[in-house]
Amino acid sequence: MSTVPALEAVSAASGFRRTEIDRRPVGPRDVEIEIDWAGICHSDIHIARDEWGATSYPVTPGHEIVGRVLAVGEEVTGFSPGETVGVGCYVDSCGTCEYCADGRENFCAEGVVATYNTPLPDGSVTRGGYSRGVVVDERFVLRVPQALDPARAAPLLCAGITTYAPLRRWGAGPGRRVAVVGMGGLGHVAVKIAAAMGAEVTVLSQSLAKRQDGLAFGARDYFATKDPETFERNRGRFDLVLNTVSADLPVEQYLSLLRVDGVLCSVGLPPEPYSVRPMALAARQRVLTGSMVGGLPQTQEMLDFCAEHGVESEIEVIGADDVDEAYDRVVASDVRYRFVVDVARTLARAGA
Structure with missing residues (x-):
């Protein structure tokens, strides 16, 4: 001892x-x-x-x-x-x-x-x-x-393995469009890793305050989620949305960003349960899932x-x-x- x-x-x-x-x-x-x-x-x-x-x-x-x-x-x-x-x-x-x-x-x-x-x-x-x-x-x-x-x-x-594991699991790479929700301790690493994997990366953050950082880390686009136009503009765009924040989200809004067979994966752990109508998943065969290191x-x-x-x-x-x-x-x-x-x-x- x-x-x-x-x-x-x-x-x-x-x-x-x-x-x-x-x-x-x-x-x-x-x-x-x-x-x-x-x-x-x-x-x-x-x-x-x-x-x-x-x-x-x-x-x-x-x-x-x-x-x-x-x-x-x-x-x-x-x-x-x-x-x-x-x-x-x-x-x-x-x-x-x-x-x-x-x-x-x-x-x-x-x-x-x-x-x-x-x-x-x-x-x-x-x-x-x-x-x-x-x-x-x-x-x-x-x-x-x-x-x-x-x-x-x-x-x-x-932070590295928490974001790397779902990016690998859900096929982030060339020809795939990945959105990262949040640009904090987890999110900034997720952007770097997804970009290094060859994916086309978009950041979805509350504001544009960290936009220059996000682009420097490898993101191609950066949108503010408080702007309603963000969801309309990106509807049906992404293969994977990786949620890195622990805030309560309007999950169906984020599901609307997915392509057919798209995945919304959460590594942030909000305290309240998600509210999702089954049709929001079934209509375009979307997946709502999570990942733990x-x-x-x-x-x-x-x-x-x-x-x-x-x-x-x-x-x-x-x-x-x-x-x-x-x-x-x-x-x-x-x-x-x-x-x-x-x-x-x-x-x-x-x-x-």
């Missing part, structure tokens, strides 16, 4: 404090990682502030982790000390069910173990990347290609794809003492486009 500096929240309203947390000894199949960078995902905020009603305090969030291998267990063959690696949303699964065997650990039949806030059999709870180190089974460690900037790669461990093989595929095509997150680097302010700014949509904590330089020791 070892201890590492970390941040923790002790209640929904407490904000973060510096502390030290325990990490397990390195087992035969484990990789010990010294964390350098930790991205901030909106789900971190939901958990830290108990907005989903399922938080076990004290909690140390963070599932967009990039760092360097410190040590490996005796049975580890895929990693060596000094390599740059990442850890995403999950750190364990049963490894034997049909989904794990198929490389889709995120759907583990026994229940996947999240990187933080998941109770373990010994009574402890997983702690995440707002810390200086972590020990992870090698199955859940990802190789970060040298072509990627480590800080800008961190958000890809969630991806398995480990596909996450590695995503990182390699991003390295090959120069896709990285747009980030603002912050210190460990700036996380509470960053959370407020994320809620206020005041970030372009992801916050990343410089763990290596700013979380050196508790009380520093």
